[in-house]
Amino acid sequence: MSRKHRVVQKIRSIANYQFGKGVGERLFPSNVEVVFSKRTNRIRHIYLEGKRLATLRPTNGMFSLTVAGANRILDGTKHPRLWVKVSKEAAPFVAKGKSVFAKHVVDVDEEIRPREEVIVLDEGGKVLAVGRAVLTGAEMKAFKCGVAVRVRWGALEEVKNSK
Secondary structure (H helix, E strand, O other): OOHHHHHHHHHHHHHHHHHOOOHHHHHOOOOOEEEEOOOOOOEEEEEEOOEEEEEEOOOOOOEEEOHHHHHHHHOOOOOOOOEEEEOOOOHHHHHOOOOEEHHHEEEEOOOOOOOOEEEEEOOOOOEEEEEEEOOOHHHHHHOOOOEEEEEEEEHHHHHHHHO
């Protein structure tokens, strides 16, 4: 087995653990480009056709997604995990990279735990942003104030940065 094949298997396994069974192959096809850290020689970034899909965080060994990676996960996934839907009033702000407040959450995957990577969607199911949960899924639905998700990348932000 070649080194590239072993690396792809490893990143797929991590994605399956983090985002659900079967997501690894959908997120990382066999033609992905894996970039290693120059200092530690560990897996750092994963690209597909020049677009970054995810970064492997050294602190916890989990992926932080980009909007492109989130779109790949949602395309063809029957029962996605780790998603938060926001109201149409909040959608333009979230797409620009602003945090999601609990009062704007209209639906959520109730299995979400704090500090997990989440995909923020509009009411129609379109990816607006990716970020890290601050509250549990149940708390996001129940609370009417406070930050629910700290957004890392908004969809509009990522488009602007890729130009």
